Amino acid sequence: xxxxxxxxxxxxxxxxxxxxxxxxxxxxxxxxxxxxxxxxxxxxxxxxxxxxxxxxxxxxxxxxxxxxxxxxxxxxxxxxxxxxxxxxxxxxxxxxxxxxxxxxxxxxxxxxxxxxxxxxxxxxxxxxxxxxxxxxxxxxxxxxxxxxxxxxxxxxxxxxxxxxxxxxxxxxxxx
Numbered sequence: 001x002x003x004x005x006x007x008x009x010x011x012x013x014x015x016x017x018x019x020x021x022x023x024x025x026x027x028x029x030x031x032x033x034x035x036x037x038x039x040x041x042x043x044x045x046x047x048x049x050x051x052x053x054x055x056x057x058x059x060x061x062x063x064x065x066x067x068x069x070x071x072x073x074x075x076x077x078x079x080x081x082x083x084x085x086x087x088x089x090x091x092x093x094x095x096x097x098x099x100x101x102x103x104x105x106x107x108x109x110x111x112x113x114x115x116x117x118x119x120x121x122x123x124x125x126x127x128x129x130x131x132x133x134x135x136x137x138x139x140x141x142x143x144x145x146x147x148x149x150x151x152x153x154x155x156x157x158x159x160x161x162x163x164x165x166x167x168x169x170x171x172x173x174x175x
Contacts, residue, residue: 043163047134059137063112070114090116128169
């Protein structure tokens with residue numbers, strides 16, 4: 001019983017830390033040279049989509065656990081799915097997915113090859129979310145723990161995965 005109570009306290013503490021760090025304004029920008037080289041490189045890295053049939057199949061397979069979770073959350077959003085650029089989109093999400101997005105003030109979230117949006121995403125938001133799709137293709141099941149570690153360490157806006165996605169969204173439109 002005592003072990004269960006300790007686990008519950010740890011879960012609540014983790015949830016509070018993540019909630020605090022998820023706030024979009026919770027992180028000051030890093031000082032120049034203050035972050036490790038690998039983190040700066042990750043923040044500048046926007047992977048391109050796989051080009052060959054074999055690499056596409058490998059990317060879909062590697063990201064499949066995240067995609068399964070995204071499909072489950074999308075199914076709970078009570079909105080019909082549509083396919084766009086090899087990604088399943090749930091626009092104007094209601095239900096659990098939509099409530100979570102609106103409660104946190106986010107326009108969209110990506111899990112594997114699934115994008116769940118609170119409204120109808122524009123091109124800039126789609127470019128941002130497609131970077132997260134490509135990141136999930138490269139990192140597979142490791143993406144979520146790495147992303148969460150970035151949230152805890154850097155907060156939402158300075159998370160290297162988010163910085164890369166915002167840079168790609170703000171860059172020139174994809175052809």
